Amino acid sequence: MKAGPDISRVAALVGDPARCNMLTALMNGRALTASELAQEAGITPQTASSHLAKLEAGGLIEPEKQGRHRYYRLTDPDVAGVLEGLQGIAARAGHMRVRTGPKDPALRRARICYDHLAGDLGVQMLDSMKRQRLIRQTKQTIELTGDGKRFMAEELQIDADALTHPRRPVCKACLDWSERRHHLAGTLGAALMSRFTELKWAARDATPGSRVVNFTRNGEKRFAALFGADA
Amino acid sequence: MKAGPDISRVAALVGDPARCNMLTALMNGRALTASELAQEAGITPQTASSHLAKLEAGGLIEPEKQGRHRYYRLTDPDVAGVLEGLQGIAARAGHMRVRTGPKDPALRRARICYDHLAGDLGVQMLDSMKRQRLIRQTKQTIELTGDGKRFMAEELQIDADALTHPRRPVCKACLDWSERRHHLAGTLGAALMSRFTELKWAARDATPGSRVVNFTRNGEKRFAALFGADA
DNA sequence: TTCATAGTTCGATGATAGCCGAAGCATCGA
DNA sequence: TCGATGCTTCGGCTATCATCGAACTATGAA
Known part of the structure; x- marks a missing residue:
């Protein structure tokens, strides 16, 4: 047992499929509103709100208020880098998401x-x-x-x-x-x-x-x- | 919903505290036996066995059989890289593990x-x-x-x-x-x-x-x- | 003011998954 | 062959947490 940053908390944030969809949607660098992210993840706005609060507390995303919208973006290029790294590992292990809906x-x-x-x-x-x-x-x-x-x-x-x-x-x-x-x-x-x-x-x-x-x-x-x- | 590598599965693997402790213990590059990893994570061998099987299926660790021992190591420097990246994000967000005891x-x-x-x-x-x-x-x-x-x-x-x-x-x-x-x-x-x-x-x-x-x-x-x- | 939209909070529910005890294989030494 | 050790499988218990309906707040528009 060592002391150190608590990786597992951060990883658990990414580990939920709904939150992961949101983060993936943000990987293009653009900021999206809470509703857009909810739709992206296929969940209701209430649920999304809870997830977004957790992601923010975990330092993965940052909010920006604009009128009655709340835009979220990835905190940092480092976050995108970690997500890309995870993608690489997942791809190598052959864990691909099942395609749902009309393939694009x-x-x-x-x-x-x-x-x-x-x-x-x-x-x-x-x-x-x-x-x-x-x-x-x-x-x-x-x-x-x-x-x-x-x-x-x-x-x-x-x-x-x-x-x-x-x-x-x-x-x-x-x-x-x-x-x-x-x-x-x-x-x-x-x-x-x-x-x-x-x-x-x-x-x-x-x-x-x-x-x-x-x-x-x-x-x-x-x-x-x-x-x-x-x- | 988009298709893509299933990040969330891999992240969820790291997201469990017990598994995360195991991975962290492997980050020095040495290979450890299943029992050692169980002790490192503070869980019983049965539970550890289940976790190790999942980590292996997820491509994060690789086993090496040696006699009646089973040594595990991180699959790849890329895995260590992602873990380090997560550590960086966690540290910045102030999420530190409380357990102390600098073992190495x-x-x-x-x-x-x-x-x-x-x-x-x-x-x-x-x-x-x-x-x-x-x-x-x-x-x-x-x-x-x-x-x-x-x-x-x-x-x-x-x-x-x-x-x-x-x-x-x-x-x-x-x-x-x-x-x-x-x-x-x-x-x-x-x-x-x-x-x-x-x-x-x-x-x-x-x-x-x-x-x-x-x-x-x-x-x-x-x-x-x-x-x-x-x- | 009144209505509509964006977002949040709360409470109840249900499924997932971690956990351990007990029992079962497999390997090694004698 | 026997026992000891390392590890895995199985079954049942429990806690966590994602989810949504309903109700609430805040901003903007008419």
């Missing part, structure tokens, strides 16, 4: 994972980048090559050297749950996603809280030209 | 966290570096100063400019659970640890899987000269 092909195809592109297209992009030797990935490391830097600058006007960040790696392999393979996270992953948005190749779905990313017809073509299966 | 003082004093120094000495080092203005840390950022670069080059023959890595920041503040304060991670943290090893100031404990770091008498003196409380 749009969500499988392209969605936001925190701030970068995930889903079929996200995985496809990283695959293509490796095939084109823009990114080199070994078992332990993943990094942008010289070719990759040039490519980012010429094709997408992204200055890779400007992406270094003290608390975040430029490239990070993020396990994609729908594909069970990696897609690209890190500051480069985020930069790519925001460039796609700026170029109006893609936009986040208008539905509040949705993580779906819709590509325009033109955007899909330009994306395929750079990162298509034959590129 | 060596682990508290100096241990490996991934590839860098953690524990009392790790925290002390970062503190000292900030006091000497080798590192500047704001709420959001942490970076090496000019003085810091010179110090690294002159005192430890570490070329800070060579430490830039596409996937990893040079400096990163990592929350230390035993001290509830930050220690230094990132490529610089790793470089320092490997330099200490090269200089034979410190070595990882010989026990397989152990995370304890043992400083030599001379190493401790040299370390204190650079990063001591009065330096």
Whole structure:
């Protein structure tokens, strides 16, 4: 028996399916209202209120009052990091949630994972980048090559050297749950996603809280030209 | 309701106090028998057996049969990483375990966290570096100063400019659970640890899987000269 | 003021899951 | 072969906690 932070209390908070759904819904970084979170978790507002109070007391989420709404967001990127870590472990153990309701092909195809592109297209992009030797990935490391830097600058006007960040790696392999393979996270992953948005190749779905990313017809073509299966 | 890795199942495993005690006991990297873990968690062997089966099914621990004993260890450094992350969040929220009795003082004093120094000495080092203005840390950022670069080059023959890595920041503040304060991670943290090893100031404990770091008498003196409380 | 919406508090209920005693395997030593 | 030890399975007890209906507070709109 050792002294230390009481992990189990925090973990128990995440351990309830309803609360976990709420947290997962917040992983895209946006703040959601209590009602939205209740719906997301499939529970009544009363129950949600109780859960939200517990999550707040546990330091996992922070409220922000705005009019008669109460917006909640994850306290901290560290919280999102732990949740991602749990996702990785769960995926490896083969514990996937059973899909209920209509399966959402749009969500499988392209969605936001925190701030970068995930889903079929996200995985496809990283695959293509490796095939084109823009990114080199070994078992332990993943990094942008010289070719990759040039490519980012010429094709997408992204200055890779400007992406270094003290608390975040430029490239990070993020396990994609729908594909069970990696897609690209890190500051480069985020930069790519925001460039796609700026170029109006893609936009986040208008539905509040949705993580779906819709590509325009033109955007899909330009994306395929750079990162298509034959590129 | 979305599909995805079932975080809540994994989190619920950690969320039970008894199981959490077991996992914490395994965090030093050593493998323990079922009985030892039962005692560690303060429960009977029957109950422990049930918990261990669940943890194994959840992919958090792995058994190794040896005679009539069954040794368990954490599946993976990733698991330890998630546990450390949870510890950080719990510590920040002020949720500390009440049970005291520092069973492994060596682990508290100096241990490996991934590839860098953690524990009392790790925290002390970062503190000292900030006091000497080798590192500047704001709420959001942490970076090496000019003085810091010179110090690294002159005192430890570490070329800070060579430490830039596409996937990893040079400096990163990592929350230390035993001290509830930050220690230094990132490529610089790793470089320092490997330099200490090269200089034979410190070595990882010989026990397989152990995370304890043992400083030599001379190493401790040299370390204190650079990063001591009065330096 | 009056109504509507967002959110919370309270109390009762019911299911889940941790817990242990007892008994059952499996392995080791003699 | 026998007994001792380590561990697991089974069954029943109990406590916890998620859940919802109903009632309450607070903000905003008409």
